[in-house]
Amino acid sequence: MKHRSPLFTLAAVAVAFIIMFTVDVLAGPPGASSAQPADTSAPPAPTSATSPSRQVSKTAATTTSASASKSTEESMFSKKVVYAGHTDHRSGAIAVAVLGNQSAAYFCDGRSIESWLRGAVEGADISLRSKDGATLQASLDGDRLKGTLKIKNDTLKFEINEAEKPAGLYRARGSRTTIGWIVLEDGSAVGVQTNGADSTPAPELHPENPQVTVNGESLDAQPVNGNEDL
Amino acid sequence: MASIPVPVPEVSPAEPSGTKIGPVVIAFAIGTAVSFGLGVYGRLHTPSGHAVNIAGFSTGAAAKAFLASVVMALVLVQTVTAMGLYGRIPLRGAWVGTVHRWSGRLAVLISVPVAVHCLYALGFQTYDGRVIAHSLFGCFFYGAFVFKMLILTRDDSPNWALPLAGGLVLTGITALWVTGVLWFLV
Numbered sequence: 001m002k003h004r005s006p007l008f009t010l011a012a013v014a015v016a017f018i019i020m021f022t023v024d025v026l027a028g029p030p031g032a033s034s035a036q037p038a039d040t041s042a043p044p045a046p047t048s049a050t051s052p053s054r055q056v057s058k059t060a061a062t063t064t065s066a067s068a069s070k071s072t073e074e075s076m077f078s079k080k081v082v083y084a085g086h087t088d089h090r091s092g093a094i095a096v097a098v099l100g101n102q103s104a105a106y107f108c109d110g111r112s113i114e115s116w117l118r119g120a121v122e123g124a125d126i127s128l129r130s131k132d133g134a135t136l137q138a139s140l141d142g143d144r145l146k147g148t149l150k151i152k153n154d155t156l157k158f159e160i161n162e163a164e165k166p167a168g169l170y171r172a173r174g175s176r177t178t179i180g181w182i183v184l185e186d187g188s189a190v191g192v193q194t195n196g197a198d199s200t201p202a203p204e205l206h207p208e209n210p211q212v213t214v215n216g217e218s219l220d221a222q223p224v225n226g227n228e229d230l
Numbered sequence: 231m232a233s234i235p236v237p238v239p240e241v242s243p244a245e246p247s248g249t250k251i252g253p254v255v256i257a258f259a260i261g262t263a264v265s266f267g268l269g270v271y272g273r274l275h276t277p278s279g280h281a282v283n284i285a286g287f288s289t290g291a292a293a294k295a296f297l298a299s300v301v302m303a304l305v306l307v308q309t310v311t312a313m314g315l316y317g318r319i320p321l322r323g324a325w326v327g328t329v330h331r332w333s334g335r336l337a338v339l340i341s342v343p344v345a346v347h348c349l350y351a352l353g354f355q356t357y358d359g360r361v362i363a364h365s366l367f368g369c370f371f372y373g374a375f376v377f378k379m380l381i382l383t384r385d386d387s388p389n390w391a392l393p394l395a396g397g398l399v400l401t402g403i404t405a406l407w408v409t410g411v412l413w414f415l416v
Contacts, residue, residue: 005331006382013338013375020346079358100357222292227352 073123075101076140080225082168083145084182085160093182093190094158095169096126096138096145099226103128105136106169106180106224107149107156112199114180114192115151116230131230161185166207171228172219179212181205181221249388257380257395265373272354272365294344295411301344302407304337305400312396338375341403345372364409371402 077098084095092109101121105128108114117136119128124140126147138147141159149156163169163185170181170189179202181191191202193214203212210221311330314321345368354365378395381387 003383003385006379009335009338010376010379012335013342016339016342017346020343021350024346024350075357100355100361102352225291228291229351 075121076124077121077126082163082224083160084163084167084169084184085158086184087149087156087158091156093184094149094156094160095163095182095224096128096136096147096160097169097224097226097228098126102227104169104224104226104228104230106171106182107134107136107151108180108182108190108192108202110190110192111201112192113151114194114199115149116180118228118230121226169224170205170207170210170221171224172210172212172214172221174214174217174219177214177217177219179203179214179219179221183207248386250384250386251388253384254381254387254391257377260380261373261375261377263373264376265369268349268372269354269365269369272349272369275350275353277351277353277355291414294347295414297340297344298407298411301337301341301403302411304333304340305403307333308337308396309400312393316393337403341371360409360413364406367402367405367409371399371406374398374402 075098080099082095082097085093087094087107092107092113094105094107096103096105098121103119103121103126105117105119105126106114107117115130115132115134117128117130117134119126119136126136126138126145128136130151134149134151136147136149138145138158144159144161146159147157149158163183166187167183167185170183170191172179177193177195179191179193181189181202183189183205187207189202189205189207191205192199193202203214205212205221207221212219212221308330310319311321311326311333313319314326315330348364348368354369355361356365374395378392378399381391381395
């Protein structure tokens, strides 16, 4: 005797897979569809249509000759690490999180400017970029991370240390608001909240009790790892 | 070394008569191909680093950990009901089979968004032991699942085939939970 219901189960799972994939591809960031396997052999589309990860690897390849010759290098970073500190002249705070070969970073001035960036690790170098075009290049120098952030028309240099908990990078997301905080070595937090196009100083964050209330909505601040979806 | 014509039994003598090993081998081959295909896709495509966030969670990772834990709990239900079906523990009645089937269907459907996020956004990665194990078990799990569903379509499989397939599925999901959720929470 044969039973067909397991085949229906199999088919249902296959359909669910296809639906989830389609949703992910359609809802991806602008141009994310170029990350589909079918397109990887296609000639590179205009910059605005390439996926963030490919833009990052292109940036890395053109800016550092070392990584231009080797496409993928073993990461020299700890597997899971966050660097945090001030940018030079204390113009703002920056945090760079690394997990494996992926990296996420956040810059903010504590008042109205912020940027979330994503990218990849190659050897001792990281290159990241944000959706609105800010770029960050950094390299490991001993146990410090040195680098440059280009945001709008500014170039900010930084040299930051590994952040020991509770220092690090945190984020809270509400229905309309996204808040980022960088908690520094001394325990102080610098952050900006963005609601649509409106960026203002973030509410105070106490990492030991990471809850904040924004417009009556209670949000949890979560530590951000290098593989975060931003 | 002259060959002596010895009749080769189709199945080992310990098996009840009328069982067939061929369909089990075919099911195993198809399951293996699924695992292999997932691994190759995960390795070759460029991870998007991005996927749809499920509403109500602060981060994609938290949503995945929650869903994966629901799957793990349902798989424990699966193990207990399977032991009942095989008479290892005193659970009897038609409901045991129904619970086993529906908890399994639910578990595998809930696992899909988690797996798609892993596969689409992150890919098959090898940067440390945990990640290698997680990537391998992720591919392994869906192959084992396909193997088990195919075994279930026939009554003439050897007695050991279904518990073997179920055991592979259980091993896969447990290893995934440990290398994914437990690591995320600790």
